[in-house]
Amino acid sequence: xxxxxxxxxxxxxxxxxxxxxxxxxxxxxxxxxxxxxxxxxxxxxxxxxxxxxxxxxxxxxxxxxxxxxxxxxxxxxxxxxxxxxxxxxxxxxxxxxxxxxxxxxxxxxxxxxxxxxxxxxxxxxxxxxxxxxxxxxxxxxxxxxxxxxxxxxxxxxxxxxxxxxxxxxxxxxxxxxxxxxxxxxxxxxxxxxxxxxxxxxxxxxxxxxxxxxxxxxxxxxxxxxxxxxxxxxxxxxxxxxxxxxxxxxxxxxxxxxxxxxxxxxxxxxxxxxxxxxxxxxxxxxxxxxxxxxxxxxxxxxxxxxxxxxxxxxxxxxxxxxxxxxxxxxxxxxxxxxxxxxxxxxxxxxxxxxxxxxxxxxxxxxxxxxxxxxxxxxxxxxxxxxxxxxxxxxxxxxxxxxxxxxxxxxxxxxxxxxxxxxxxxxxxxxxxxxxxxxxxxxxxxxxxxxxxxxxxxxxxxxxxxxxxxxxxxxxxxxxxxxxxxxxxxxxxxxxxxxxxxxxxxxxxxxxxxxxxxxxxxxxxxxxxxxxxxxxxxxxxxxxxxxxxxxxxxxxxxxxxxxxxxxxxxxxxxxxxxx
Numbered sequence: 001x002x003x004x005x006x007x008x009x010x011x012x013x014x015x016x017x018x019x020x021x022x023x024x025x026x027x028x029x030x031x032x033x034x035x036x037x038x039x040x041x042x043x044x045x046x047x048x049x050x051x052x053x054x055x056x057x058x059x060x061x062x063x064x065x066x067x068x069x070x071x072x073x074x075x076x077x078x079x080x081x082x083x084x085x086x087x088x089x090x091x092x093x094x095x096x097x098x099x100x101x102x103x104x105x106x107x108x109x110x111x112x113x114x115x116x117x118x119x120x121x122x123x124x125x126x127x128x129x130x131x132x133x134x135x136x137x138x139x140x141x142x143x144x145x146x147x148x149x150x151x152x153x154x155x156x157x158x159x160x161x162x163x164x165x166x167x168x169x170x171x172x173x174x175x176x177x178x179x180x181x182x183x184x185x186x187x188x189x190x191x192x193x194x195x196x197x198x199x200x201x202x203x204x205x206x207x208x209x210x211x212x213x214x215x216x217x218x219x220x221x222x223x224x225x226x227x228x229x230x231x232x233x234x235x236x237x238x239x240x241x242x243x244x245x246x247x248x249x250x251x252x253x254x255x256x257x258x259x260x261x262x263x264x265x266x267x268x269x270x271x272x273x274x275x276x277x278x279x280x281x282x283x284x285x286x287x288x289x290x291x292x293x294x295x296x297x298x299x300x301x302x303x304x305x306x307x308x309x310x311x312x313x314x315x316x317x318x319x320x321x322x323x324x325x326x327x328x329x330x331x332x333x334x335x336x337x338x339x340x341x342x343x344x345x346x347x348x349x350x351x352x353x354x355x356x357x358x359x360x361x362x363x364x365x366x367x368x369x370x371x372x373x374x375x376x377x378x379x380x381x382x383x384x385x386x387x388x389x390x391x392x393x394x395x396x397x398x399x400x401x402x403x404x405x406x407x408x409x410x411x412x413x414x415x416x417x418x419x420x421x422x423x424x425x426x427x428x429x430x431x432x433x434x435x436x437x438x439x440x441x442x443x444x445x446x447x448x449x450x451x452x453x454x455x456x457x458x459x460x461x462x463x464x465x466x467x468x469x470x471x472x473x474x475x476x477x478x479x480x481x482x483x484x485x486x487x488x489x490x491x492x493x494x495x496x497x498x499x500x501x502x503x504x505x506x507x508x509x510x511x512x513x514x515x516x517x518x519x520x521x522x523x524x525x526x527x528x529x530x531x532x533x534x535x536x537x538x539x540x541x542x543x544x545x546x547x548x549x550x551x552x553x554x555x556x557x558x559x560x561x562x563x564x565x566x567x568x569x570x571x572x573x574x575x576x577x
Contacts, residue, residue, distance in 0.1 A: 014056075015357060017056060017501050017505075018053065018056045018057070018353060018356075018357055018360075019350050019353045019354060019357065020350075020497075020501065021052045021053070021056050021353075021498055021501040021502065022049055022052060022053050022056075022349045022350060022352060022353030022356070023345075023346045023347070023349040023350035023353065024346070024349070024494050024497050024498050024501075025045070025048040025049050025051075025052040025349060025465075025498050026045045026046075026048065026049045026345035026346065026348055026349025026352075027342045027343075027345040027346035027349060027494060028045075028048070028342070028345070028465075028469075028491055028494040028495055028498065029044045029045025029046070029047075029048045029049065029345055030045050030341050030342055030344050030345030030346075030348075031338055031341055031342045031345070031472075031487070031490075031491055031494075032044045032045070032468055032472050032491070033045055033081075033341070033345075034337070034338060034341040035472050035475060035476060036395045036398055036472070036475075037081075038081045038082070039078045039079070039081030039082055040078070040081070040391065040394040040395045041081065041395060042077045042078050042080055042081035042114075043074035043075070043077065043078035043081070043391045043394075043395075044074070044391060044395065044468055045077055045345055045349075046073035046074045046075070046076050046077030046078060046118050046122070047070040047071065047073050047074040047387055047391060047464065048070070048073075048461075048464070048465060048498075049073050049077075049122070049349055049352065049353075050066075050069035050070045050071075050072060050073030050074075050122050050125060051066050051067075051069060051070040051073075051457065051460065051461040051464070052461065052498060052501075052502060053069070053353060053356055054066040054069045054070075054125075054457060055454065055457050055458060055461060055502050055505060056501065056502065056505055057360055058360070058505070058506060059360070059366075060453065060454075061366040061367070061369075062126065063452075063453040063454040063457050064369075064380075064453040064457075065125050065126065065367075066453070066456070066457030066460060066461065067380050067383040067384045067387065067457070067460055068125045068133065068379055068380060068383045069122065069125035069126070070383065070387050070460070070461075070464070071382075071383035071384075071386045071387055072121050072122050072124055072125045072383075073118065073121075073122045073125075074386065074387065074391055075121055075140075076117055076118035076119065076120065076121030076122050077114065077117075077118035079117055079118070079121075079274075079277070080113060080114030080115075080117055080118060080274065082208045082211070082268075082270045082273075082274070083110050083113065083114060083268075083270050083271050083274055084259065084267050084268035084270060084271075085106070085107065085110045085259075085308075086259075086267070087259040087261075087267055087561065088103050088106045088107050088110070088258070088259060089103065089107070089312050089315070089319075090103070090559055090560055090561035091103030091106070091560075091561050091562075091563050092104055092107070092312060092313075092316070092549060093316070093319050093320055093549070093553070093556060093557030093558075093559070093560045094556045094557075094560040094561060094562055095550070095553065095555055095556045095560075096562060096564070096565070097546060097550060098563075098564050098565075099561075099562050099563045099564060100546045100549055100550060101542060101543070101546040102563050102564070103312075103563070104309045104312070104313075104542045104545050104546055104549075105309075105542055106258050106259075107308040107309045107312050108305035108306070108308060108309045108538065108542060109258075109271065109275075109305065110271060110304075110308055111304035111305045111306070111307050111308025111309065111311075111344065111348065112301045112302070112304045112305035112308075113271065113274045113275060113278055113301075113304070114274075114304045114308075114348075115299075115300035115301055115302075115303050115304020115305070115307070115348050115351075115352065116278050116282075116297045116298075116300045116301035116304065117274065117277065117278050117281060117297075117300070118300055118304075118352075119296040119297055119299055119300025119301075119303075119352050119355065120278075120281055120282070120285065120293050120294075120296060120297035120300065121281075122296065122352075123290070123292050123293040123295075123296040123297075124293070126292070126359065126364060126367055127290060127292050127293060127364075127367055127519045128367055129367055129368035129369070129370045130367075130368070130369055130370055130378075130379050131368070131370040132231075132232075133379045134378070134379050135228055135229045135231060135232040136229070136232040137377065137379065137382050138222060138226060138229050139218060139219060139222045139223075139226075139229055139232055139233050139236055141382075142218050142222055143214065143215055143218045143219075143236070144390070146214055146218060147211060147214065150210060150211075150214070208268075208270055208273070209247070212240050212243040212244055212247075212273060213240075215236055215237075215239070215240040215243075216236075216237055216240035216241065216244075218236075219233040219234070219236040219237040219240065220233070220237060223237075235284060238280050238281075238283075238284055239277050239280050239281060239284075241280065242276040242277045242278075242279055242280025242281070242283075243273040243274070243276050243277045243280075244273070244276065245276045245280075246272050246273050246274070246275045246276015246277065246279065247269065247272045247273040247276065249272075249276070250269075250272035250275065250276075251269045251272045256272065257269060258271050260563075260570035261569075261570055278297075278301075281297070282294065282297060285297070289519070290519055291519060291521065291522070291524035291525055292359065292364060292519050292524050294524070294525075295355060295358065295359075295524040295525075295526070296352070296355050296356065298355070298526060298531075299351055299352050299354065299355025299356075300348075300351075300352050300355070302351060302534060302538065303347065303348040303349075303350070303351025303352050303355075304348045305538060306347055306348075306351065306538070306541065307343070307344045307345070307346070307347035307348035307351070308344055308348075309541065309542060309545055310343065310347055310541075310545070311340050311341070311342075311343030311344040311346075311347060312340055313545050313548070313549065314339055314340050314343045315337060315339065315340040316549050316552060316557075317552065319557045319558065319559075320549075320552060320553040320557040321557070321558075322552045322553070338484075338487040339487075342490070342494075358524075359517075362517040362521075362523050363517060364517050364519070365517060365518050365519070377435075377438065378442075381438040381442070384434075384438065384460065385431075385434055385435060385438065387460070387464055388434055388460075388463070388464065389430070389431045389434050389435075392467065392468075392471075393427045393430075393431065395468075395471070396427075396471050397423070397424055397427065398475065399471060399474065399475045400423045400424075402475055454505075458502055458503060461502055462499060462502070462503075465495055465498060465499065466495065466499075469491055469492060469495045472488065472491060473488045473491065473492070476488055
C-alpha cells in the first residue's frame with residue numbers, strides 16, 4: 001500500500017463516540033494495569049487509547065498510523081508506571097484537613113505527571129514524519145533490550161533462583177564439589193542483583209535511577225555511531241537528564257518526600273524524576289515549536305490530575321464506611337479499589353480525547369509520509385511487534401507465575417525446566433513468528449489482512465483488546481471472589497462497548513474541505529486567562545474533594561495515615577523510646 005498522502009481525507013467523527021471510546025478504552029486499560037502493575041501494565045491503557053482514537057478519527061492518514069499511535073501511547077503511559085502512589089490514599093481517609101488535602105494534591109500530581117507525559121508522547125504519532133519516527137527504532141530497541149536484561153536480574157521468579165543458581169551452588173559447595181562455571185556465573189549475577197536492589201532501596205530512595213542512567217548512556221553511545229539517529233538520541237538524553245535534575249533538586253536538595261515511612265525511609269520517590277522529565281519534554285517541544293504536543297500535554301496533565309483525585313474519591317464511601325452507602329449489604333465485599341482504578345482511566349481518557357478532538361476540529365495537517373530508509377523493520381512493523389510482542393510478553397509472564405504460586409500448574413520439571421520456564425520460552429518462539437510474518441507481509445500482503453488501513457487498524461485493535469481481556473480474566477481466575485468476578489465482568493462489558501464503537505465507524509472516509517492547522521499554528525495555544533482559570537479550578541476541586549470526604553466521615557478510615565503534625569506516621573518510630 002502506498003504511503004503517499006496528497007491531502008487529508010476525513011469523515012467528521014461523532015464527538016460523543018470519539019470521547020466515549022477514549023474514556024472506555026483507558027478505563028478498561030487502567031483496570032488491566034491494576035492486575036499487572038508497574039510500567040508494563042501501564043502500557044496497555046496507553047496503547048488502547050492511541051489505537052481507538054485513530055480508528056474513530058474519520059481520517060485516512062490517522063488510520064494508517066493506528067499501530068504507531070498505539071505503540072507511542074504504550075511508551076508514554078508506560079513511563080509513568082514507575083511512579084508509586086500506594087500510600088497516598090491513606091492520607092485522604094484521615095480526620096485531619098491538611099492531611100486529606102495533601103493526599104488529594106499528591107494524587108493529582110501523580111496523575112498529572114502520568115497524563116502529561118503520556119499525551120505528549122502520543123502526539124508524536126500525528127505530528128512527526130515516518131522518516132523522523134524511524135530514527136527512534138534503533139536507540140529504542142537498544143535501550144529496551146538493555147532494560148530487559150536488567151529486569152531479568154531483579155525480577156526472575158523465585159523458583160528459577162532455587163533451581164538454577166544459589167540453591168544448587170550451596171549444595172555443591174557443602175558437598176565439597178566444584179560447581180560448573182555457568183552456575184557460578186548465574187549465582188554471581190544473583191548476588192550482584194541483590195546488592196544492587198539493596199543499594200537502590202537504602203541509598204537511592206527506591207527510585208529507578210538505573211533506568212535513567214542507562215537511557216543516558218545508550219543515547220550517547222548510539223549517537224556516536226549513528227548520525228541518522230542523533231536527534232532521536234538527543235531527545236532521549238534530554239529526558240534522562242531532566243529525570244536526574246528533578247530527582248536531585250526535589251529530593252536531594254530540598255529533601256521532599258511524597259510518602260515518607262517510619263524510621264526515616266521513604267516509598268519510591270520516582271515522582272521527582274518524572275517531574276523533571278516532564279519539564280524537559282515540555283521544554284524540548286517548546287524549542288521545536290511543537291504546539292500540538294504542548295496542547296495535548298496540558299490536556300493530559302489536567303486529565304490525569306483530575307482522574308486520579310476524583311477516581312480516589314469514588315472509593316471513599318467504602319473506605320470510611322459511609323452509612324448511606326454501607327447500609328446496603330450487596331455493596332460490601334466488592335473490590336472498590338478496582339472501580340477507583342477504572343475511574344482514573346475513564347476521566348483521564350475522556351479529557352485527553354477532548355484535547356485530541358480539537359486537532360480534528362481544526363484539522364491538523366497530515367504528518368509527512370516520507371519514504372523510510374531501508375532497515376530491518378519499518379515504523380509500522382516495529383510498532384506492531386512492540387504492541388503484540390513486547391507488551392504482551394512483558395505482562396503475560398505474570399500469568400503462569402500466578403498459576404504456579406496457587407498450585408494450578410504442576411511443579412514437575414521437563415528436561416530440568418518447570419512449566420513457567422517453558423511458557424517463557426514459548427514467548428521467544430511467538431516473537432520470532434511475529435517478526436517472520438512482518439517480513440513476509442513486506443514482500444506480499446498476507447491474505448488474512450484487510451486491504452484498507454482502517455480494516456487493518458481495526459483488526460489490530462480488536463486482537464489486542466480481547467487478548468488482554470482473556471489474559472486478565474484468566475490470571476485472576478484462581479482467586480476469583482464474587483467482587484472480583486463482578487469487576488472482571490465489567491472489563492468484558494467495557495471491551496464490548498469499545499468493540500461496537502470502533503467497528504461501527506464509517507468504512508470509507510470522504511474528502512472534506514476544511515481548515516488545515518500546522519503543528520506550529522497559534523490555534524493550539526492556550527491563553528494565560530484559560531491557564532489561570534484551569535489552575536484555579538483544579539485547586540477548588542481539591543478543596544471540594546477534601547471537604548466532601550471529611551463531611552462523610554465520623555473519624556479516620558481503616559488504614560489511615562497522618563503526614564503532618566506530631567502524630568505523623570513517618571515520625572512514629574523516631575518519637576517512641
